Amino acid sequence: MSPIILLDGGMGQELLRRSSRAITPMWSADIMFNEPMLVRDLHREFIDSGARVITLNTYTATPERLKRENHLEQLALLHQRAMSAAQEAIDLAQCNDVKIAGCLPPLVASYRPDVSLSFEDSLSTYRRLVELQSPASDLFICETMSSITEALAACTAAIESGKPVWLAFTVSDDHPEQLRSGESLKDALLALESLNTQATLLNCSQPEAISECWSLLSQQNGLFGAYANGFVSVESLYPGDTVETLEMRQDLSPQQYAEHAMSWVRNGASIIGGCCEIGPQHIKALHSRLCSEGFI
Secondary structure, three states: OOOOOOOOOOOOOOOHHOOOOOOOOOOOHHHHHHHHHHHHHHHHHHOOOOOOEEOOOOOOOHHHHHHOOOHHHHHHHHHHHHHHHHHHHHHHHOOOOOOEEEEEOOOOOOOOHHHHHOOHHHHHHHHHHHHOOOOOEEEEEEEEEOOOOHHHHHHHHHHOOOOEEEEEOEEOOOOOEEEOOOHHHHHHHHHHHHOOOOOOEEEEOOHHHHHOOHOOOOEEEEEEEEEEEOOOOOOOOOOOOOHOOOOOOOOOOOOHHHHHHHHHHOOOOOOOEEOOOOOOHHHHHHHHHHHHHHOO
């Protein structure tokens, strides 16, 4: 039995709860710029909870999002602060087995492939993000990918780095067999198969939707797994909105989330963690279950 790789949880929503600042469309990037110690401390809390892969807090620090908010000039600085926060957290936790994952997210908006860039333009931007993040990244996660084109561009840029690449699709909560684009998950997995990414994941979807896709996901070569969100729905979120429009589920306690994630582990998952609204207490509960059942 291979050891389970435990990821961190969602940074953005947890940071907003801890921040003294008003919520902006820049989300966690605003906190990265103005309250970087919060980011460092949250990274460390996830490490102390058992996570052994932490993801750079750069999800909203894309050129397209920053340009929309008139902050494009902060791109390099935000990435430098994100890398410093992650490395400082590892140093403070005194854990030399923690890896840092670079973050290649949707460039324009989450869950909205209809406003995404062309493959060529996406690839150019993803290459820029890979260059910025490579100094601190042990691997790259192409996450919350909502379409085949988006995923191909992100993975192509990440693979060029020579570092391990994990691909994470987000699926429709109402139609789990489909990406947010309406393309079938089966077609998406086939389209990306030739890239030979190290791991194939599902993320930022409801845990129930992920479970419905499991038989298809588990057919993949290499590592596979998932990290779900804790939103009631993401349908109300539009490009440029703040996350105030999204509601947290009240039926997904740390123990309840661990039940979902452990079902994935028992069915072959090698990588699990959490996404939006899944905090350090969720990861701690999941780590406890993994230990008690002999998976780590």
